[in-house]
Amino acid sequence: MTYFIGAGKSFNVVLNHEDLSDPAEWSQEKESLLINTRKEFEGWDPVLLKIIGMIGNTMKWPLYSSSIMRRSVSGKLVVLGDAAHAMVPYMSQGAAIAVEDGVAIARSLQKVKTKDEIPLALSIFEAARIRRASKMQEAGLLNSKLWHFSDGRIQRARDEAMRPEV
Ligand SMILES: Cc1cc2nc3c(=O)[nH]c(=O)nc-3n(C[C@H](O)[C@H](O)[C@H](O)COP(=O)(O)OP(=O)(O)OC[C@H]3O[C@@H](n4cnc5c(N)ncnc54)[C@H](O)[C@@H]3O)c2cc1C
Known part of the structure; x- marks a missing residue:
């Protein structure tokens, strides 16, 4: 890179x-x-x-990857970005996902009409973001294995499978 x-x-x-x-x-x-x-x-x-x-x-x-978070909201505390879902950089998506978190929380809170609705908005935000970020964490970990094969049969099979993409 x-x-x-x-x-x-x-x-x-x-x-x-x-x-x-x-x-x-x-x-x-x-x-x-x-x-x-x-x-x-x-x-x-x-x-x-x-x-x-x-x-x-x-x-x-x-490079470290955090384990998949079960919660990113606790009462008035909301955790976003790497603090919630640090990931290895093999998808080049850590910052992108952090920015998405920001957009997602703004959109969730935008729909709130009364103070009482805030916990529901945050729980929807939390569920959607954990689902999305954890997929990216897993994809990064998978790539961290795929991209580091030593030269040989498995590496050649990988290169062949990736050829259409590149
Ligand atoms: C080599 C590399 C390449 C990358 N390439 C990409 C890429 O191509 N695309 C992509 O989307 N992502 C990429 N990333 C990931 C991306 O950099 C992170 O996911 C992103 O910066 C996370 O943003 P954040 O705001 O959550 O955390 P951070 O950027 O880590 O921001 C946290 C901030 O909090 C500050 N801080 C910490 N403790 C305290 C404290 N006690 N008080 C006050 N401030 C504090 C820190 O100094 C820091 O400024 C890459 C990462 C690496 C390491």
Whole structure:
């Protein structure tokens, strides 16, 4: 994943890979991160290797997904966005779902005519959003497996199945 940030002054490169080691033991020291990144992506497309060669600053962080929430509303408290349904970024939908949450709560509350109707509006919001966000969480987790097959029979079958899409 690559995109410009900082008003176009910086180019951000996101490289995801499986790493089951303990994040508490990861070094954030630039040189060792760069060496590990080059090793991790050895033999990849020369264009990617060229981009990796241009990296100036590095940051490595673990990806976590929260479990599916059963409740996101409690009395006067409503939880939205990542706080309610953090997801791995393999669907690129975390922010989109957070924005949808905002629209959904506005629409639910718009229909309220009296104060007494607020709990019902929030419970409808909650049910609809948990259903939608949890599907996205599951799809992200599924992609996190699909996209990281090692080269071989399963990877080739996946590539073949995805060919019509790309
Ligand atoms: C590498 C990467 C790529 C991504 N790509 C995409 C993409 O392409 N498309 C997409 O839709 N989503 C993407 N996402 C996901 C997206 O960034 C998040 O889902 C989104 O930012 C969640 O928004 P949020 O407002 O819920 O939480 P956040 O953006 O995390 O906002 C929470 C805010 O609360 C602040 N905060 C925390 N604690 C306190 C406190 N005690 N007091 C005051 N403030 C506090 C934090 O500093 C933060 O600013 C990506 C995420 C990552 C990591």
